Amino acid sequence: MSKKLAFIGLGVMGYPMAGHLQKAGFSVQVFNRTASVAEKWQAEFSGAACATPAEAARNADVVFVCVGNDDDVRSVVYGEQGVFAGMKAGAVLVDHTTASAELARELSAAAAQRGFQFLDAPVSGGQAGAENGALTVMVGGEESVLEKVLPALNCFSKHVGWQGPAGSGQLAKMVNQICIAGVVQGLAEGMQFIAQAGLDPERVIGAISQGAAGSWQMSNRWQTMSRGEYEFGFAVDWMRKDLKLALEEAQRNGSRLPLTALVDQFYGDVQAQGGARWDTSSLLTRFIPVK
Ligand SMILES: NC(=O)c1ccc[n+]([C@@H]2O[C@H](COP(=O)([O-])OP(=O)(O)OC[C@H]3O[C@@H](n4cnc5c(N)ncnc54)[C@H](OP(=O)(O)O)[C@@H]3O)[C@@H](O)[C@H]2O)c1
Known part of the structure; x- marks a missing residue:
């Protein structure tokens, strides 16, 4: 996989996860709703803070999302400023939010319609796991797509396990x-x-x-x-x-x-x-x- 990634949602979990990716040598463009957090992240890790999810996703091979719930995910994925508006053909959307299996199936279909790929990939291990790069990731979607993004997931995980088709991670x-x-x-x-x-x-x-x-x-x-x-x-x-x-x-x-x-x-x-x-x-x- 190439070096260009995007990360949307720099909360307790997303902030250190995105940091591990940048430290591992990937070039990470981030978006956070509260812009000051993205600026702080940029100062700490020297990635790039962007003004919208679409801008962060532009030219990225993989776009990671880690926000709160189903509606939060929808609000950063859809619409003129959402990640789908910025993603390039063939790019992969990986959702780390703990959300419903229904949302995962919806996003998987919506991504396919637009020529993208999708994985639902909720995590366990808490704040300490995220900070220490020792999360467990439960993945739904096509196994071949997981293989493609695995080098990135390994930057913040101690175990990445494929569970089955879209929704199975959730x-x-x-x-x-x-x-x-x-x-x-x-x-x-x-x-x-x-x-x-x-x-x-x-x-x-x-x-x-x-x-x-x-x-x-x-x-x-x-x-x-x-x-x-x-x-x-x-x-x-x-x-x-x-x-x-x-x-x-x-x-x-x-x-x-x-x-x-x-x-x-x-x-x-x-x-x-x-x-x-x-x-x-x-x-x-x-x-x-x-x-
Ligand atoms: N914390 C844990 O121990 C843990 C463990 C496993 C799984 N999880 C799951 O991981 C996910 C994130 O948890 P967290 O602890 O990192 O949460 P958090 O600290 O509350 O961070 C949430 C992040 O999502 C952003 N966000 C929320 N709603 C949004 C919206 N509508 N539009 C744009 N951005 C939005 C927030 O932006 P702002 O900065 O602007 O608020 C923030 O960056 C949740 O689904 C949670 O269940 C958490």
Whole structure:
């Protein structure tokens, strides 16, 4: 693949992801809705900040997008200033936003109509994964297109996995969120039980994290949970967006997600008590309020 890329959306995730691409030797043109962020990025990485998504996409071989939700993606892709208006024939649009599988299928068809290619490529690994270039990327679309863009994806990933046709990356990300929801609620209940029983969390977690109960959430979140710290990490608002996507998709494909639906409501309780931007481990605050 050639060296010219575009990146749209320099948020918590996009900013460092685009930075890794520029540092790896690609020439990256960026767009961010709030222009000052793009200017800061340009000063830090010496890529090029552009005034519109179309301008950023011009002459790029691959255009990456990482914004908030389905409508945000549509607003940077379509229209006179959207990336489709600037992309050249044969270029690839890679959407890293966690969005619906329906949007992925829509964009795949819209891209094909215009002579472009499309991959849905949501990520997991959080802010630390993006900053350390250690994300996991779940990809939907044509496998041959993934092979083409793989050298770029590898700049910020430790694992890139093809999942199937357009939309399959988003479906895989839904599985990721479904699994996390249950694990975090279980950990919150365990941490509550430790407190009520008067046990020492360090001793308990030190023992059980090595066995079958161990999880990424347990190893990385028990200390902050026991201190009641939640002002960091993956926000409850984002998690509710993702669980809504999973619950809607389950209605379509006939999956039953009783635990996911329940934990989604619990996150609603956390939002109601002011925790919309708290880390997802804040499920514990339903049992042990923050001081
Ligand atoms: N944060 C995580 O730990 C994490 C982990 C895995 C996946 N994700 C997913 O990755 C995506 C991005 O997350 P993030 O944490 O980077 O979000 P973020 O920090 O809130 O950044 C969102 C970015 O999208 C831009 N944006 C939002 N709506 C837009 C619109 N309508 N038009 C143009 N630009 C728009 C924002 O521009 P402004 O600067 O102008 O607001 C910003 O650059 C989300 O889908 C999220 O679910 C996040």
